[in-house]
Amino acid sequence: MSNIRCLRTYRVPDRPSLIWLELETNDGLIGLGETFRGAVSVETCLHEELAPWLLGRDARQIEGISRHLLSPYVGYNSSGVEVRAASAVDIALWDLAGQRQGIPIHEALGGAARASVPVYNTCAGYSFNTSGKRRDIGADDASQGPYDDQVAFMRDAGALARSLLDEGYKAMKIWPFDIYAPASQGQLISLPDLEKGLEPFRKIRDAVGNRIEVMCELHSLFGNHSALRICQALEEYQVFWVEDPLCKMDDAASLSDLRRRTRVQICGSETLGGLRPFRDLLAADALDVVMLDLAWCGGFTEGRKIAALAQAYNRPLAPHDCTGPVTLMAGLQMALHAPTAIYQEVVRATLATWYRDIVTDLPVIQAGMALPTTKSGLGTRLADSFKQRADLVVRETR
Structure with a gap:
């Protein structure tokens, strides 16, 4: 027993x-x-x-x-x-x-589907959300250290992209439109603000061309009209996905309508929770990429069922982490196992600092790839x- x-x-x-x-x-x-x-x-x-x-x-x-x-x-x-x-x-x-x-959890789940997992860097700096408050910044904010990537993408996203490529990262995620949502509760984005929000994507492409994938996060801050305007404007920059574009990510009809009217890929969403919301959105043809967070959706037991849904609908899976080190280790185990997983999210600022103060082991990342854990279970402890x-x-x- x-x-x-x-x-x-x-x-x-x-x-x-x-x-x-x-x-x-x-x-x-x-x-x-x-x-x-x-x-x-x-x-x-x-x-x-x-x-x-x-x-x-x-x-x-x-x-x-x-x-x-x-x-x-x-x-x-x-x-x-x-x-x-x-x-x-x-x-x-x-x-x-x-x-x-x-054995590691990915073996307990049935074994690995891949030898390693690509990672992308969410450009969130050192304490995004973990202080209990969001950090919305502009280009003039002071940097808190060399990996304060949230300031960097507003200040010079091209230089940030070069820095990430130098460290082996081949994908990055930014959210330059967030600061324009509060004025209208996300219902309106003006052409001048749209142009300012597009500037980091323009700088990335000017600096490194297509050598790095770029994801755009909208944090469920926008209504249908403004989200569509942003998504259509981003088509020129070949973003890999637009994440959480609508303020109601469980609104299958609105999300499906948005997806039909833009060429960008729609990613959703760690905020959806368990199996049923993903079933409804996939059945409505409303998602291109399935993102889940094992610390929010019910753990591995529910998460592997969401991964099976993604596989059934032939949709890629991307586990979330912009929260804590155990969730990251759990997500990596799922990404190693799930047949359609394409990325594991990481934040290089937290990997280099306070994550290391909490747990004994973190993912080993080489040339933009997270390697499998070899220790049993999660592969880490407090x-x-x-x-x-x-x-x-x-x-x-x-």
């Missing part, structure tokens, strides 16, 4: 959006999970709602636990607190499964130095 005997969570004040979970079993194993956004609320859900049912359960019964934790009840849809808590649990259960078998932080908030239920 491998019964769950302890549920333990960790939070730190300087990353208030993140929470880490350990599930300890009576055979001496510890599984690691993570989720992002509303860490205090997730902590409460884990200890007060989920722990009383989880403690004593056989950790090997992952599918049954997943079905219970994602029950069709109030709150258990999309990526609400209950789903994010369930996602952290599921990731930890799969970590335990890999450890019991002595670092001892992290657990010794004086400001660490630890809560345990046995």
